Amino acid sequence: MSRKCDICGKTxxxxxxxxxxxxxxxxxxxxxxxxVKVLDKDGKVKRLNVxxxxxxAGKVQKV
Numbered sequence: 001m002s003r004k005c006d007i008c009g010k011t012x013x014x015x016x017x018x019x020x021x022x023x024x025x026x027x028x029x030x031x032x033x034x035x036v037k038v039l040d041k042d043g044k045v046k047r048l049n050v051x052x053x054x055x056x057a058g059k060v061q062k063v
Contacts, residue, residue, distance in 0.1 A: 005031055005051040007059050037063040 004011045010031045016024040032052045038060045040046050045063050054060060 002049055003030060003033065004049065005033060005054060006048040007050055007054040010051050010053075036060070039063055 012031070013029045015027060015029060017027045018024055033049045034052060034055065035047060036050050036055070037045050038048050038050070039062075048060070050060055055062075
């Protein structure tokens with residue numbers, strides 16, 4: 001599964017884990033992607049990887 005939202009293009013971003021002693025190690029932030037059936041502009045059903053932010057905003061119409 002691709003780690004990219006097909007609607008907004010949100011992908012994996014990187015940053016730091018910061019411990020209590022303020023030691024920093026690298027980490028990744030992965031988007032919360034859901035594989036959903038979506039109605040296309042033509043009325044056809046497609047499966048897309050959509051982040052939950054796009055689903056909540058109503059940018060796609062689920063079948």
